[in-house]
Every structure is written in structure tokens, then in C-alpha cells.
Amino acid sequence: MVASVDKLKGKKIVVVGGTSGIGHGAALALLEHGAHVTIVSSSEQRVKSVVEDIGNPNLHGKVGNVREEESFIELLRSLAPIDHLVFSGVDKVRDSRCLNTRILHDWLRDLVELLMQTNFIIRGEIAEANFDECKHLFGVKFWGAAICGKAAAKYDIISSGGSLTLTSGTGAMMPGKTASIGGALNAGLFTMTQGLALELADKRIRVNCVVPGIVSTELWDKMGTIGKGDEQAQKLEAMGKKLPVGFCATGEHIAEAYLYAVRADYATGSLITIDGGGVLK
Numbered sequence: 001m002v003a004s005v006d007k008l009k010g011k012k013i014v015v016v017g018g019t020s021g022i023g024h025g026a027a028l029a030l031l032e033h034g035a036h037v038t039i040v041s042s043s044e045q046r047v048k049s050v051v052e053d054i055g056n057p058n059l060h061g062k063v064g065n066v067r068e069e070e071s072f073i074e075l076l077r078s079l080a081p082i083d084h085l086v087f088s089g090v091d092k093v094r095d096s097r098c099l100n101t102r103i104l105h106d107w108l109r110d111l112v113e114l115l116m117q118t119n120f121i122i123r124g125e126i127a128e129a130n131f132d133e134c135k136h137l138f139g140v141k142f143w144g145a146a147i148c149g150k151a152a153a154k155y156d157i158i159s160s161g162g163s164l165t166l167t168s169g170t171g172a173m174m175p176g177k178t179a180s181i182g183g184a185l186n187a188g189l190f191t192m193t194q195g196l197a198l199e200l201a202d203k204r205i206r207v208n209c210v211v212p213g214i215v216s217t218e219l220w221d222k223m224g225t226i227g228k229g230d231e232q233a234q235k236l237e238a239m240g241k242k243l244p245v246g247f248c249a250t251g252e253h254i255a256e257a258y259l260y261a262v263r264a265d266y267a268t269g270s271l272i273t274i275d276g277g278g279v280l281k
Contacts, residue, residue: 007263009034011083014076016066016148019046022167022215023088025251026258030086031056033259038079040064066144073151080157084262088167088210089144126180134181141167142188149196152205163206163268165261166193170213170275186211190271197269206268208261213275214239215249244277 013030017023018039030037031054038060041047047061064075066089076082145166152158168189175183193209200207216236240248257274261267273279 004263006034011035012081013084013086013262014038014040014079014082015086015088016040016144017087017089019043019050021088022212022251022254023086024050025255026086026088027059028054029252029255029259030262031059038062040075066147067139069147072147073155076148076151076157077155080155081159082157083159083162084165085148085152085158085163086165086258086262087145087148089140125178129181138185142185145189145192149192152200156203158205160204163208163262164196164200165258166207166209168209168211168271170211170273170279172211173279193271194269201268208267208270208272210254210257210261211271211273211275212254212257213249213278215251215254240276242281244280247276249274249276
């Protein structure tokens with residue numbers, strides 16, 4: 001039996017969305033455990049920058065747009081055989097009017113807008129919803145996950161004994177009265193995870209889903225919707241203090257869930273909630 005600490009050593013792992021946010025944290029953690037990691041993003045500049053900054057010979061980068069099904073599947077096929085595939089692809093909205101945030105306090109409004117832009121949730125009264133923008137958000141997080149599942153089922157890109165790990169969000173479990181669309185997006189990934197776990201079982205491919213809550217990553221700076229520096233830190237700290245764990249997670253904290261999903265041979269169809277106890281509130 002391979003020692004647990006060396007279980008991922010030399011394994012070929014692809015992380016879609018691995019250039020930023022939660023996916024980036026997962027990619028770094030997998031590298032630290034000895035895996036050969038390929039990060040995939042639609043931004044060539046971002047891929048190049050991350051690979052150069054990390055400077056690990058076991059890290060590689062590829063450019064791929066999950067919205068372009070045929071070319072994206074071809075990219076995955078070119079990387080096969082893959083031991084594990086992690087999908088944490090997200091997209092930001094093109095127009096924040098997808099939200100109706102008139103009833104929210106200023107800083108909370110900004111927070112909700114940011115969460116929607118980073119595709120954790122979509123919030124807003126459905127009467128005011130801009131469905132074109134909402135469909136745009138589904139294009140990566142939901143259909144991107146489905147495309148990865150299709151590639152695994154049809155083209156055997158994942159080796160027997162490997163895994164596919166998707167990413168959802170706690171909005172699936174506690175959407176609130178203004179998150180029917182965002183909650184449905186995330187809940188859809190729950191069903192997809194469990195359906196794919198059954199469909200890919202004959203190939204001995206496990207399928208699981210990481211379900212994060214609020215996470216502090218560099219995306220907050222890029223969006224700029226809750227300020228930067230001390231202002232941003234104070235708002236994240238205030239949010240974290242309301243959680244049972246008493247703090248707001250970083251990508252490194254969430255990476256532990258991806259490590260579990262990839263390494264746990266007995267886990268499939270699992271929804272791995274890692275939210276600081278937020279769903280308990």
C-alpha cells in the first residue's frame with residue numbers, strides 16, 4: 001500500500017480554473033504533495049504569469065475556454081491520460097444589473113455583487129433578473145462541469161482509479177429569498193456530481209464536489225467591490241467572526257477539501273462542505 005504522504009507523487013492532475021482563487025489554492029496544494037499539475041485557464045497571460053511565478057518544474061499551463069466545447073474537449077484529450085481532473089472554473093458577470101440590490105446596506109450589497117461576480121452565488125429578486133447575464137454565468141460553472149463529465153465518459157481521459165472533482169457552493173443549501181437562480185446553479189452541480197458518480201463507476205472513476213462558503217482570495221482585489229487593503233481586511237474579518245470557526249477562509253484552507261476528494265479512494269458522489277460552519281447559522 002502506498003504511504004498516504006506519497007499518494008499523489010507523480011500523479012498527473014489537471015486543474016481547470018487553477019490560475020486564481022480556490023482553484024489556484026488547490027493546484028498549489030497538489031503540487032506540494034508531489035503531483036504533476038497542469039492548470040487550465042482562458043487567459044493566456046494569466047497562465048504564463050502563474051507558471052513563471054511559481055517556478056515549479058512539475059507545474060504546466062494550458063489555455064482553454066470551456067465555453068468552446070469541441071476545442072476544450074480536444075485539449076483535455078491531448079492531456080490524457082489524466083489521473084485526476086479538478087474543475088473549479090468560474091466566470092464573472094458582464095453587467096452587475098443581473099442583481100437587484102436596492103434593499104441591501106452598501107457594504108453588504110458590494111459583497112453580494114462580488115460573490116456573484118466570482119460565481120459563488122447569483123442574488124437578486126427574480127422579477128428584476130437579467131436572464132442573459134444569468135445564463136452567461138451558468139455557461140462556465142455548470143456547463144463546464146458537464147463538458148468535463150462528457151469528456152471522461154466518452155473519451156476516457158481519466159485513468160481507471162482516478163477522479164473528477166467539481167465545485168459548487170453553499171448557496172445550494174441556503175439560497176435565501178433572493179438567490180433562487182444562484183441556488184439552483186449550485187444545487188444542479190450536486191445532482192450532476194451524484195449522477196456522474198454512478199455513470200462513471202464502471203470506469204472506476206470517482207466523482208465528488210467541493211462546496212465552499214465565503215473565501216478570501218486575490219479575486220477580491222481584482223473586483224474592487226469591497227475596497228482594498230485595510231478596508232477589505234476589516235470587512236472579511238467581520239464576516240469571518242460571524243462564522244462558528246471565527247474566521248474567513250483562504251484558498252489554502254479550501255484546498256484541503258480538494259486534497260481529500262482526490263486522495264480518498266472510498267469517496268464518490270460526496271458533497272464536501274467546507275464553509276466554516278456557515279450553513280449551521
